[in-house]
Amino acid sequence: MTKTISELLDAAAEHAVPVVRGIADDRLSDPTPCVEYDVRSLTDHLIQVVINFQKLAAKQDSDFSSEPHYMQGDWRGRFADETAALVAAWAAPGAEEGTTGSMGFPARTVANMALGDLTVHAWDLARATGQEFTPDPAVVDEIGPALAEMAPMARQGGVFGEPVEVGDDASAFDRVLALTGRDPHWQPKRPE
Structure with a gap:
């Protein structure tokens, strides 16, 4: 049975909220897989999203x-609080x-954009701050095809980077990350 978008957003939020709660203040200036954002600016962006x-x-202006x-x-x-309000909306x-x-x-396409941002940016923040992150499989099943459909326009608009090659054994979520221009194996640079 196909889940409603609010059920999927709720599942995504269950995985994203602990990541944001787990960000230590001394990690806010750390780099993220989104090269234009550090942890602080990416978290700020995600709240705005x-x-x-x-x-x-x-159906209001944003x-x-x-x-x-x-x-x-x-x-x-x-x-x-805002993710709970997103689910309710x-x-x-x-x-x-x-x-x-x-x-x-x-509307479902727009909701999938929200679902993709919530999930992929939670991974970005988890990876940047040394936290574990495994998305809900139903969320990955939804955003995989949805983001693949949006990818050409997203790349043209500068929202996605060029796709990253992954092996045949890559997980479904690694394929989503690669589609958006992220290296699923990205690690923050260690101080020397």
Whole structure:
């Protein structure tokens, strides 16, 4: 049975929230697999993403262009609260129906963008801060084909990097990471 997007987002949040809660303050300036972001700026970006995708679930305008400033106070708790609100927003009647966003994409496509960001950026943050991360298999099954369909446009828009080659024995999630331009074996550089 196909899970609703809110069920999938809830499963993704169950794996992402502990990663964000596990980020130590002394790791905030560490590099991440997203070369343009350190841990602080990627976490800030992820909170912004979660808030904007709540608006998109309600068919409201969102703004991804402004610089986020959420990394103050209890930002770990805020991330948990905002992911819960994201799940609730996509569980609302009609959230998965019709189109949403300035480009008029089908709502399920937009929700898969949120699901992909939540999952892939949780991996980015876990990898950057030395934490374990294993996504929910149902989430990977959903985002694999969805992100593959979006990949050409995402690359053209600079959202995905060029795909990374992985072996035939790569896991489904490693294939998703590679599709987005990430090396599934990325490790932070060790000080010499």
